[in-house]
Amino acid sequence: MGFFDRNIFIDIIEWLPENDDLIVYKYDRHDNEIKNGAQLIVRESQVAVIIEQGQFADVFYPGTHTLSTENIPLLSDLRGWKHGFDSPFVTEVYYINTKFITDLGWGTPNEIMLRDADFGIVRISAYGSYHVKVNDPVTFLKEVSGVEDAFTTEMLDEKLMPFVLSNFTDTLGEAKVPALDLAMKYKEIGDECEVLLQTKFDQFGIEIANFIVENISLPESVQEAIDQRASMGAIGNMNTYQQYQMGNAMGNVGEGNSEGGSVNSTINDAMQMGMNMGMASNMINQMMGMQRNAQAPQNQQAPPPVPSGPGAPPPVPGAAPSQLSFHISSNGSQYGPYTLDQLKQYVAEGRVNKDTMVWREGMPAWAPMGTHTETASLFGGMATPPPPPPPM
Incomplete structure (x- = not known):
């Protein structure tokens, strides 16, 4: 077999990638030389680079190219050949996936x-x-892949990851976005990271696009605090909400009496819920720096356990019955204050009855709702007058 037998020379050079993981592929000659005049095929999304003696001889873009000393003058200069030299040559061909x-x-x-x-x-x-x-391609081969026979996406990911994380951290820190607003700033943060990274990647011959922030996670404690703040916003007036919850927990007191149910159990449940709601409110206020809602009654006189004697306070001057604050008592436990309108609603719902003890400022003592003038009318009748005073 003669030295110039064409079977030992390569006539066609091409790369048919089997997967998308390869970014750079060095053409395998199998110790064969490239024939002067061989065909170099570069497909779409590919670029071929000829390297001779460690120097970049030429770059070829998609199309079919003839390799010769005529169209690669640097190759002739490096080899010391004259243009048109017809001998085969050994050189390195790198394909780059673009x-x-x-x-x-x-x-x-x-x-x-x-x-x-x-x-x-x-x-x-x-x-x-x-x-x-x-x-x-030339900058990428110089700065990133080097002369590796193959360079994969996994290898590229390892090289780029430190720059990505560093730029993301800097961008997030300089943005000073409140934790509550991070979710609505994903796009802005991603766009800023993309701009900063492109400045760095230009040095590597790389273009970056579509930098996406998919999720930013907060610690569980912060997430719980955000949920509590949202709950506070939904509740609104904590005092009104607390009264409503206690009223529900009291259950149907009147119905419980008529059916032989345990009023004590119901009242205890209401007391426990009231205590829990108060503790939760204090914790939220301390954590969030919130104050009690201004709508809560101010400077309200607390009802005595069982006031007696002539020293009871007088009625509130000029106050309409609907504006007066009443307290409910059962088995030594007291609840309120409630307005007359609220008591009217509880009567309609069967939560209180005529035997429920009631007191407000100006009353000398606790009295059943059915015997007190202002509350007896809630049951559709007039108050039963108290027994006459003993004769003097």
Whole structure:
């Protein structure tokens, strides 16, 4: 077999990638030489680079090209050949995939500490994705892949990840977005990261696109605080809500009496719920820095357990019955204050009856609702007058 037998020379050079994981592929000659005049086929989304003696000889874009000393003058200069030299030659051909790589993900391996105006120091974690492609093959070979026979997306991900995480951390810290508003700022944060990363990736011959922030997670304690703040906003007036909850927990007192139910159990449940609601309210106020709602009654005289004697306070001057505050008592426990309108609603719902003890400012003592002038009318009848005083 002669030295110039064409079977030992390569006439056609091409790369048919079997998967999308390869970014750079060095053409395998199998120790064969490339024939002067061989055909170099470069497909769409590919670029071919000829390297001779460690120097970049030429770059070929999609199409079919003839490799010769005529169209690769640098090759002739390096070899010391004259143009048109017809001998075979050995050189390196690298193919570069120029399609966008869309399966690159990023995520914070450790929590990032940030200072937040609402919650102080918080730790967050985040993850997302981004797309890149090679837009300068020569720079990419010089700065990133080198002379590896193959360079994969996994290898590229390892090289780019430190820059991605560093830029994301800097962007998030400088943005100073409150923790409560992070969810609505994903796009703005991602766009800013993309701009900063492109400045860095230009040095590698890489173009970045679609930097996406998919999730930013807050610690469980901060999430619970956000949920509690949302609940407070939904409740509105805590005092009114607390009264409503206690009223529900009291159950149908009147019905319980008529059916032989345990009034004590019902009252105890109401007391327990009231205590729980008060404790929860205090905890939320301390954590959130909130004050009690201004609508709560101010400077209200607390009802005595069982006032007696002539020293009871006089009625509130000029106050309409609907504006007066009544307290309910049962088995030594007291609830309220309630307006007359609220008591009217409880009567209609069967929660209180004529035997329920009631007191308000100006009354000398606790009295059954059925015997007190202002509350007896709630039951559809007039108050039963008290027994006459003993003769003097």
